[in-house]
Amino acid sequence: MNELFENLNHYAQTDPEREAIVTAQTTLSYATLQQRVELLSAELATYQVQRLALWGVNQADWIVVDLAARKAAMTVIPVPLFFTAAQVQHLLQDSQAELLCILTDTAQSDTVP
Numbered sequence: 001m002n003e004l005f006e007n008l009n010h011y012a013q014t015d016p017e018r019e020a021i022v023t024a025q026t027t028l029s030y031a032t033l034q035q036r037v038e039l040l041s042a043e044l045a046t047y048q049v050q051r052l053a054l055w056g057v058n059q060a061d062w063i064v065v066d067l068a069a070r071k072a073a074m075t076v077i078p079v080p081l082f083f084t085a086a087q088v089q090h091l092l093q094d095s096q097a098e099l100l101c102i103l104t105d106t107a108q109s110d111t112v113p
Contacts, residue, residue, distance in 0.1 A: 001070055008034050008067075021060045028060050033067075040068035049098035053091070055079035056103025065101050074099075 008030065011018055016031035028036070044052070052069045054076055056062050069076045077095045079088055092100065 004067075005071060008037070021063055023060055026060045028064075033064065036064045037067045037071060040064060041071040044069055044072040044074065044099075047099055049074065051075045051077060051095060051097045051099070053077040053079050053095065053097035053100045054103075055081070055088070055100065057081065059103065061103050065103070069101075 008020075011020065011030035012034035017029050019027055020030040020033040021028040050073075052065075052074045054062065054065055054069070055078075056065075066076050077091070077097050079091060079100075083091065091097075
């Protein structure tokens with residue numbers, strides 16, 4: 001995983017405006033991606049937890065949260081969007097997730113336990 005962050009840092013320094021993430025909704029440069037990952041990683045580290053459950057649609061924010069959590073030495077537990085509320089609850093309990101991150105587009109779901 002260190003190599004990934006080294007490469008992110010390299011491109012953020014040498015070619016900061018280069019596109020790192022491109023989706024239908026947004027584009028993030030390497031500099032912006034690195035800045036977001038660093039800021040969120042520092043914030044997540046203050047929670048002092050080891051396991052973060054991540055629930056959301058595939059989008060740029062999902063990538064940022066995933067990378068930031070990994071940089072903060074957290075295990076990321078992806079929560080499938082098709083799970084029922086009971087399945088989500090079981091996954092969270094069984095995985096011993098200590099923190100749940102729900103991306104805003106997902107918060108409208110009726111399966112949030």
